[in-house]
Amino acid sequence: MASTDGAPHTADAVGAPPAVEQVKQAAKEQQIDPYNVSGGVDENGNVTAIDYEALRERFNTPALTQEHLDRFERVTGKPPHRLMRRKLFFSHRDFDKILDYYEKYGFFLLYTGRGPSSGSMHLGHAVPFLFTKELQDIFDVPLVVMLTDDEKFLYTRNKNQGKITKGAALGDFIEYAHQNCKDIIALGFDLKKTFIYTDYEYMGGHFYQNITEFEALLTNNQIRGAMGFDGSTNIGLNAYAAKQCVAAFASSYPTLFGAGDFRAPTYEEPRPRKHIAAIPTLIPCAIDQEPYFRLLRENCDRMEFPAPKTALILSKFLTALQGSGGKMSASDPNSAIFMSDTSKQIEKKINRFAFSGGGATKEDHEKYGGNPDVDVAYAYLSYFLESDDELIEIEQSYRKGTLSTGELKKRCIQELQKFVEAFQERRSKVTEEIMREFMTPRKLEFKGNPNATASIEDAVSEKKPEEKQENTSGKLTKGERKALKIAEKKAEKLALREKGPEGEQPKAEES
Numbered sequence: 001m002a003s004t005d006g007a008p009h010t011a012d013a014v015g016a017p018p019a020v021e022q023v024k025q026a027a028k029e030q031q032i033d034p035y036n037v038s039g040g041v042d043e044n045g046n047v048t049a050i051d052y053e054a055l056r057e058r059f060n061t062p063a064l065t066q067e068h069l070d071r072f073e074r075v076t077g078k079p080p081h082r083l084m085r086r087k088l089f090f091s092h093r094d095f096d097k098i099l100d101y102y103e104k105y106g107f108f109l110l111y112t113g114r115g116p117s118s119g120s121m122h123l124g125h126a127v128p129f130l131f132t133k134e135l136q137d138i139f140d141v142p143l144v145v146m147l148t149d150d151e152k153f154l155y156t157r158n159k160n161q162g163k164i165t166k167g168a169a170l171g172d173f174i175e176y177a178h179q180n181c182k183d184i185i186a187l188g189f190d191l192k193k194t195f196i197y198t199d200y201e202y203m204g205g206h207f208y209q210n211i212t213e214f215e216a217l218l219t220n221n222q223i224r225g226a227m228g229f230d231g232s233t234n235i236g237l238n239a240y241a242a243k244q245c246v247a248a249f250a251s252s253y254p255t256l257f258g259a260g261d262f263r264a265p266t267y268e269e270p271r272p273r274k275h276i277a278a279i280p281t282l283i284p285c286a287i288d289q290e291p292y293f294r295l296l297r298e299n300c301d302r303m304e305f306p307a308p309k310t311a312l313i314l315s316k317f318l319t320a321l322q323g324s325g326g327k328m329s330a331s332d333p334n335s336a337i338f339m340s341d342t343s344k345q346i347e348k349k350i351n352r353f354a355f356s357g358g359g360a361t362k363e364d365h366e367k368y369g370g371n372p373d374v375d376v377a378y379a380y381l382s383y384f385l386e387s388d389d390e391l392i393e394i395e396q397s398y399r400k401g402t403l404s405t406g407e408l409k410k411r412c413i414q415e416l417q418k419f420v421e422a423f424q425e426r427r428s429k430v431t432e433e434i435m436r437e438f439m440t441p442r443k444l445e446f447k448g449n450p451n452a453t454a455s456i457e458d459a460v461s462e463k464k465p466e467e468k469q470e471n472t473s474g475k476l477t478k479g480e481r482k483a484l485k486i487a488e489k490k491a492e493k494l495a496l497r498e499k500g501p502e503g504e505q506p507k508a509e510e511s
Contacts, residue, residue, distance in 0.1 A: 028040060028041045030048070030050055030051060030054075030055070032050070032055055032287070032288050033227065033228050033288060033291060034227060034288055034289055034291060034292060035155065035227070035228070036228075036288075037050075037288050037317060037326060037327050038325065038326050039051075039324065039325030039326060040325075047323070047325030047326070048325060049323075049324035049325060049374070050316075050317065050324060050325065050326075052090060052091075052287075052316055055287060056090070056091050056287075059091075059287065059290050059291075059294075061091040061092065061093055061287070061290060061312070061314060062091065062092060062093070063090065063091055064084065064087065064089060064090055064091055064092045064095065064313065068092070068095055068096065069084055069085065071096065071099055072084070072099065075099050075102060075103055076138050076139065078138045081131055081134045081135075082385075082386060082388070083127070083130075083131050083315065083383065084131075085388065086382055086388075086391075088127075088315055088316050088382065088383060089131060089284070089313050089314065089315045089316075090314065090315070090316060091287060091313075091314040092311070092312055092313045092314060093293075093297070093309075093310075093311055093312040093314075094309060094310075094311040094312075095282070095311055095312075095313050097280075097309075097311060098280060098282045098311040101280050101308075101459075102139060102141075102448070102449050102452075103449065103451075103452070103453075104452060104453055104454050105452055105454050105455065105456060105458070105459050106448040106449040106450075106452030106454075106455075107139070107140075107141045107142070107279075107446060107448030107449065107452075108139075108141055108279060108280045108281060108282055108311075109141065109142055109143075109144065109248075109250045109279050109280070109281045109282070110132060110135060110136055110139075110141055110142065110143040110144070110281070110282055110283075110284070111143070111144045111145075111146070111247065111248045111281050111282070111283050112128055112129070112132050112143075112145060112146075112283060112284050112285055113145060113146035113147065113148060113244070113247070113285075114129075114145070114146075114147055114148070114180050114184065115147075115148045115151055115152045115155075116147055116148070116149055116152055116173060116176035116177040116179070116180040117152050117156070117173075117176060117330045117331070118176060118330040118331075119175070119176055119179045119180075119340075120179065120180075120183065120338045120339050120340035121180055121183045121184075121338070121339050122328050122330060122336040122337060122338045122339060123318055123328065123336065123337045123338075123339070123380070123383075123384075123416070124317065124318035124327055124328035124336065125180075125183075125328075125330075125339075126183075126187065126339065126423075127315065127318050127383060128284050128285055128286065128315060129184055129187050130187060131284050131315070132284045133187055133188055133189055135282070135284060136189065136190065136193065136194070137190075139448065139449075140193070140446050140447045140448055140449075141193070141446055141448055142193050142194075142195070142256055142257075142444040142446050143189065143193060143194045143195070144195050144196075144197075144247070144253060144256070145181075145184060145189075145194070145195070145196040145197070146197065146199070146244070146247045147177040147180060147181060147196065147197065147198040147199070148198075148199055148243075148244065149173040149174050149176065149177040149198045149199055149200050150173075150199040150200055150203075150236075150240070150243075151199070151237075151240050151243070151244070152173050152176070153168070153170050153173045154234060154236040154237050154240060155237060156168045156173075157234070158233060158234045158236075158237055162234075170200075174198060174200055174201075177198040177200075178198075178435065181196050181198075181435050181438065181439065182427060182430040182435055183339055183427060184196060185430045185434065185435065185438055186423055186426040186427035186429075186430050187423070187426075188426070189438075191434075191437055191438060192444065192445040192446070193444045193445055193446040194438060194444070195253065195256055195438070195439075195441065195442075195444065196438045196439055197439055197441075198439075199243065201439070202439075202441070203243070204263055205254075205261040205262045205263040206251055206252055206253075206254050206261055206262055206269075206271075206272045207246065207247075207252040207253070209262065209271070209272070210246035210249055210251060210252050210272075210303070211242050211243055211246050212242075213246075213303060213304065214242040214245055214246045214299065214303070215239060215242040217299045217302050217303075218241065218242060218295065218299065220238065222295060223238050223241055223295075226241070226291040226292070226294065226295055227241065227291060241292055241295055244292050245292060245293070245295055245296040245299075246296075248281045248283060248293070248296060248307075248310045249277065249281070249300075249303075249307050250276050250277065250278075250279035250281065250307070251272035251273070251276050251277040251305060251307065252272075253441070254269065254272055254273065254276055255441040255442060255443065256441065256442070256443065256444045257276050257279070257443070257444075258443045259272075259273055259276060261441070271304075271305075272305055273305075274305050275456045275457050275459070276456075277303070277305035277306065277307050278305075278306075278307070278308065278456060278459045279307075279308075279456060279459075280307075280308040280309075280310070280311065281307075281308075281310045281311065282310075282311045282312070282313065283310060283311070283312050283313070284312075284313050284315070285312065285314065285315070286314065286315050286316075286317055287314040287315065287316070287317075288317070290312065290314060293310055293312055296310050297309045297310055318379075318380070318383060319376055319379050320332075320335040320336065320376075321334065321335055321336065321337075321349060321350075321353040321354050321355065321376055322334075322335060322353060322355055322376075323355040323374070323376065324355075324374055324376075324379070334349070334353055335353075337349060337350075337380075337416060337420070339420060339423055339424070339427070340424075341420060343417045343420075343421065346413060346416050346417050346420060347413050347417070350377060350409050350412055350413050350416070351409060351413075354376040354377050354380075354409060354412070355374065355375070355376045356370075356375055356376070356377070356405045356409075357370045357371035357372055357373065357374040357375030357378070357398075357405075358370040358371075358375070358398075358404065358405030358408075359401070359405075362404070365401050365404060365405065366401045366402075367401065368401065369398065369399045369400050369401035370398045370399065370401065370403075370405060370408075371399075372394075372395050372398045372399065375398070375405075375408065377405075377408045377409045377411075377412035378394065378395065378398065378408060378412075380412050380415075380416060381394065381411065381412050381415060384415050384416065384419055385415055394408065394411065
């Protein structure tokens, strides 16, 4: 999966105030795709906050509503995670259908990933995994985590115009993947129902069969349109989308469901089983990854063994320390809190770099209050502080000016230090042996919904063509325009036949 921080890997601080020479540049729109995340720039050269509503409309992804949260609680019997309650996971594709499937068939596949670009993950990387773990615990379903060491190598080599650079050799990315794997394990995932792999180590078998079949469905124009590539992009990156897409197919991992794979030395089961291909997938990820899975959803039903359209639940970005115009970047240590940072480093980074929404002076703050909407310390608390009541109290006090910027930063530092210290304690116990257990293909153990009414095999026999969704946009789709032209031609031919060879109406037949 492309970097889950999504930020351009440069030495510049993401979201930092513009340099003097940038101030007079023309206004530009925000740029969000799997390889770039940045807010817009106004006419004065100031970086603006990411407009998530505009982004949702651009990608045409529905909002995650209170109705979805209520349904989630009815189906699972558990309250939604704080990241859902606070609309930090704010958009989706077919989340309601995944709940339908879970109620009827009992389980689905969870899939997410990480593009390893450094030896330690940061808080922004941790957020989707924390949420994924919560979903795994609540639904009791299998999870696959893809570590895209190959994609990060290809991206970095492309960025460096093919040159070999220090810390960016192919083997470096395999090592980053192993270290990130240990970080992910330390977040508390259940070994019995979790499989983690790197592309370089696992690819082959049914996975590779799916890759080549899906590659045959994609065109260069589709890849360029979705990813923003051009003719200078290396062919590895152009082909990579198929790998990330089919990683969401349950049929890429037959061993996890008790079936054989087509690998040495036994070469069992040359093709995937239909009922495994029919298992749907839910992907928790940041919204910058959506273009990949748009390609997936457009083509998954064209596979020999079709897969259901992948469901997504999409998050906002954990902002960079410098402000809301970007997100934490692994390449800029001053933009992020890393999972390897000491308590002292966390304190220093928050106090020194965290953008404040407080008043310019103590008097101004007490008179006019602060703005938690742009305050980085408050933003971090909204992700990591469990208590809704305390978060509301902090917000209200800050707006009133009774809570100072220093006090808000202090509370943020305490919460982040507690989280990172607990993580580091667990991380110290993750050995090479434990890592390899998670990375060993094997049948996973999960229970799913104990009240399901049907089996996966039933899903295959009941599978019918999906009903076309009603078009409410007021504009005809490409398919509808084509159908209309065909219907018009048929009507013209029918009219000519009815008029006869001389253009006269045929006589009515005698009774």
